[in-house]
Amino acid sequence: MAxxxxxxxxxxxxxxxPMALNLLKAGYRLVVFDIVPEKVQALVDAGAKxxxxxxxxxxxAEVIITMLPDGPDVEQAVLGEAGVLxxxxxxxxxxxxxxxxxxxxxKLAAACEAKGVEFLDAxxxxxxxxxxxxxxxxMVGGKPEVFERVKPILRAMGSSVTLTGPVGAGNVTKLxxxxxxxxxxxxxxxxxxxxxxxxxxxxxVYQAVRGGLAGxxxxxxKAPMVIQRNFRPGFRIQLHYKDLRNALQAADSLKVxxxxxxxxxxMLSALINxxxxxxxxxxxxxxxxxxAKVEVKKAS
Numbered sequence: 555m556a557x558x559x560x561x562x563x564x565x566x567x568x569x570x571x572p573m574a575l576n577l578l579k580a581g582y583r584l585v586v587f588d589i590v591p592e593k594v595q596a597l598v599d600a601g602a603k604x605x606x607x608x609x610x611x612x613x614x615a616e617v618i619i620t621m622l623p624d625g626p627d628v629e630q631a632v633l634g635e636a637g638v639l640x641x642x643x644x645x646x647x648x649x650x651x652x653x654x655x656x657x658x659x660x661k662l663a664a665a666c667e668a669k670g671v672e673f674l675d676a677x678x679x680x681x682x683x684x685x686x687x688x689x690x691x692x693m694v695g696g697k698p699e700v701f702e703r704v705k706p707i708l709r710a711m712g713s714s715v716t717l718t719g720p721v722g723a724g725n726v727t728k729l730x731x732x733x734x735x736x737x738x739x740x741x742x743x744x745x746x747x748x749x750x751x752x753x754x755x756x757x758x759v760y761q762a763v764r765g766g767l768a769g770x771x772x773x774x775x776k777a778p779m780v781i782q783r784n785f786r787p788g789f790r791i792q793l794h795y796k797d798l799r800n801a802l803q804a805a806d807s808l809k810v811x812x813x814x815x816x817x818x819x820x821m822l823s824a825l826i827n828x829x830x831x832x833x834x835x836x837x838x839x840x841x842x843x844x845x846a847k848v849e850v851k852k853a854s
Contacts, residue, residue, distance in 0.1 A: 560585065561707065562615030564608050564631055564638070565652070566593040568787065569678070570621035572685040573651070573711045575600055579688075580710035585614045608632070612641030617704060621651045624796055625658035632662055644670030647704055651692070653677040653732070653793075655800045656722035659695065663721040672700045675721055676708065677728035679735075681788035683775075689713040693731070695724035729804060732797040736818045736835070738772040743839035746780060746850045755853040757781050776836040781852050785833040785840075792831035795822040 559582055563574045566588040574597055578584055584602040587610065588594050594604050605611045608631045612618050618638055622628050628650055632638045638648060648666055650659065650673070659675035666673040674696035684690045690712035694701055701717045708715045718727045745768075749759040760777045763769065779785065798819040805812045821841045830837055843849055 559583065559617065559707075560615045562586070562605070562611035562618040563597075563602075563621070564588070564611055564619065565621035565627075566590075566597060567621070567623070568682050568790075569685045571596065572682065572688075573619075573621060573678075573690075574602065576685075576688040576711050577707070578602060582707070582710070585611050587611045607636040608634075608638045609636040609641035612638040612643075612646065615646070617647045617649065617707060618642065619649045619651055623652070623793065625652075625654035625800075628652050628654055628662065629658065633665055639665060639669050639671065642666075642669060642671045645672075647672040647674065647700060649674045649676050649704060649708075651676045651678055653728050653797055653800075654725055656695075656725040656729075656804060659722045659725050663696075672697065673721060674700060674704065675724040677724055678712065679728065679731045680712075681775075683788060685711070691731075692716070693718050693724045693727040695719055695721045695726075725800075726804065729797065729801040732794065733801055733812065733815050735772055736794055736798060736822075736838075737814045738770060739776055739835060739838050740814075740818045740821065740842075742773055742777060743780070743842045743850075746777065746839065747842045747846050747848060750850045751846055751848045756850045757852045776834075779834065779836045780839045780850050783851055785837045787832060787834045789835050790832055791822055791825050791835050791837060794835045795819060795826060795831070798822065 561582045561584050563586045578601050585605050586597045586602045587605040598604050620628055620631055648671055663673040674694055676692050676694040678690040678692050680690040688711055691714040692708050692712040694717045718724055746756045750756050798815055821838055825841055
């Protein structure tokens, strides 16, 4: 089935590039576009076909995937000049795998429906490492029958693929995920800073707690990065700030107070103001370190 299906992929950044590569490895024919020509060339070198616009991608594909930083970027790629809906044929499927406001997903779905195009919102979790491995968690919103049609495609990029409800549900689920991840990292940061200030080796503390109730995937992914002072972005602070902003906007519309989320968003905002927005979100630790005047690192 894979070698008979043309897939379009728009957005070849930190996450999009490895996701597209995994589709190629699965045998799908891929046509790609990004506003950065070098990113397109890297996929062409791996076997994809280049397109000059989002419209050209849609003209050549039955399934079109977008993986872009934020809602306005997706709207431009889909609804703007030379966008997806200028080239998509009735019956084609647009899967937006970006993490955006659920209301934007619903707006895009309505525009697609008017053109006879099916729409799914399918944001992902796992960062660059799991994008490379093809083991992302993919949270999908849309019609069950459309989900079933593209499930094999999604499984080429993720180990967990779950239909969570109608259009918008995927991004609501992703916002819930991002709240838990952000608060988990912030709690880890405070704990390791406390241990370090008390004179303990944070590596030993991490190893001591990881097998207990405090252990988590987040802890195992981020504590070693902090201790090794490696803040190379797997998921950037500025993108997590955007996700928490969307979560707070959604919560406000539903009259849901998000106390912890609000605090962590302010921590991210302060780091962005210090020019640290392109660091990995594990760098939330830097905010706590600055306040405590201590640096979390392995004892020499």
